[in-house]
Amino acid sequence: MSAWEYSALDAQGGKRKGVIEADSGRAARQQLREKGLMPIAVESAHRKSGSNKKWQLSAKVSLRDVTLFTRQLATLVESGLPLEEVLQAIARQTDHKGLNRIIIAVRSRVLEGHTLADALSEFPKTFNELYRAMVDAGEKSGTLGTVLVRLAEHSERLHQLRGKIQLALLYPTALTLVAVAVITLLMTYVVPKVVSQFDHVGQTLPWLTRWMIFISDGLVAYGVFILLALVCVVLFVKWLLSRESRRFVWHRMQLRLPLVAGFIVCQQTLQFARTLGILVGSGLDLLQSLSIASTPVTNLCLRKSVQQASERVREGGSLARSLEQSGGFPPMLIYMIASGEQSGELEQMLIRSAQNQEVEFESRLAWLIGLFEPIIILTMGVIVLAIVLAILLPILQLNNLTGI
Structure with a gap:
């Protein structure tokens, strides 16, 4: 019995799609008629990956x-x-x-x-x-x-981890969007309305006001072009990172950034340790487990380290020593793997290491988000203060002139 993907019309003329099981296409059409459906197309659902893009998209x-x-x-x-x-x-x-x-x-x-x-x-x-x-x-x-x-x-666990990351990033993302929207509104609508009142003064405006007017005029006149330029930059960066060699250089740079390097290493080693522990505990040999466990490691630099460690294990080296020589992995993970190899409890030590890495990852995530939020608020406050001063300084200047 095979699976058949169909499209058919019901009694009201509505189009229905789905999959049914039948011994042949003819039997599948007969089943559809018995259900009161008029078959339009019936095709085998057994398509190899890549042979039917429409099927792959629906899957x-x-x-x-x-x-x-x-x-x-x-x-x-x-x-x-x-x-x-x-x-x-x-x-x-x-x-x-x-x-x-x-x-x-x-x-x-x-x-x-x-x-x-x-x-x-x-x-x-x-x-x-x-x-x-x-x-x-x-x-x-x-x-x-x-x-x-x-x-x-x-x-x-993977679903929960992704949910925690998305939830943690929700507030900073919303805060950033609101900040950008408020500042854009002030610069393109409020500032032009206010500074237009100073056109007849005939006095030189303060430098802060002149800069604010220059930026505001630029956003009003070329805002669409600036937005298109930003989109082009994003697409260019995406194209630039499409090649693995360039992406490898970018991933290596990420591991050298002071604030995010530890965060990335923690998240990647967490995935690696948990995946490897599950594979070893499922009965797969270590070399095959290492090959599959490198897949969740999205950082190409760390993935290369796993692959180099796999080659050393193939040559007879221990897993802990091989990972240490490859570099990039936390010393605690290396130590726990070494203990697991010596005691014959590699699976348990890998899972325990993954749990420790998860706790550290959550604390690093909370610290990073906690640092990011006040930076956004402070930046927005400074920009709004500059806009307010740019508007108030000419008014204060006019009052001084009137008093004289």
Whole structure:
């Protein structure tokens, strides 16, 4: 039985889309007619990644939905139900249309005799390499339920971490936007209205007022062009960083910045330690685990360090010594990995190190946001004060002249 993606018309003439299971396209059309639908197009949902861009776009789902799917899958698999029944039950209660299509397509592949990991590999944008490798290890070792529980816990922690970052950045971002909007309004509307009253004075205005008028006139006359220039700069930077060699230089510079270097290293090593610990605990060998664990490391400089460490491990070196020689990783992480290798508890030490890194990451994030907020408020206050002084100084000057 295979999965078929369809588009059809209902009795009211509305267009319906979805995925159904059938032995053939003809059987799929017959099922649609029995449901009172008039099939327009019926195509096989089994498309390799990249062969159908439209299908790939419809297959995108959020991390939250993948996390929920993984938790449901782990719970039902551990209860002893057959995998195809588990997938069918999850598909029936899934509201997300894109995820529902993926689950039905995966179930069809499983019914055809493929492993779950092979079925998931057709959707690499939804299930990443770590996800598929852990599922494959769980199927080969006969501990799929246990591995899925670990994978669900990992996805939930990752989702919580992203949520904390987004929540922490919400207030500073809103504050910055409000500050920019207020200053722009003052410079393009308020300042021109007020300083126009000084045109007939015939006296030289204070230098602060003249500068403010110059900036205000520039924003009014060339504001659109300035905005377009900023967009072009952003697009240029994005193009500049599209090449891996340039991006590597930028990532190396990030690790040298005083305020953000520790923040970046903490976040990257947190991801690396947790991913490696889960992979090692799932039964994968260390070299394969290192190869997959380098994927969440988005900083290319640190990723290269992981790859260099992997080569040293392949040559017979210990993991702790190899990471230390590669450089870039915190000494505490190296120490805990060394302790885990000596005691035979590498998985536990990696997970514990990830937990410690997470606590440090949250404290660094709170400190960085706490530093950023007063800087924005102070900057906005200084600019508004300059605008107010630029308006008041000519008025005070006129009062002095009148008094004389």
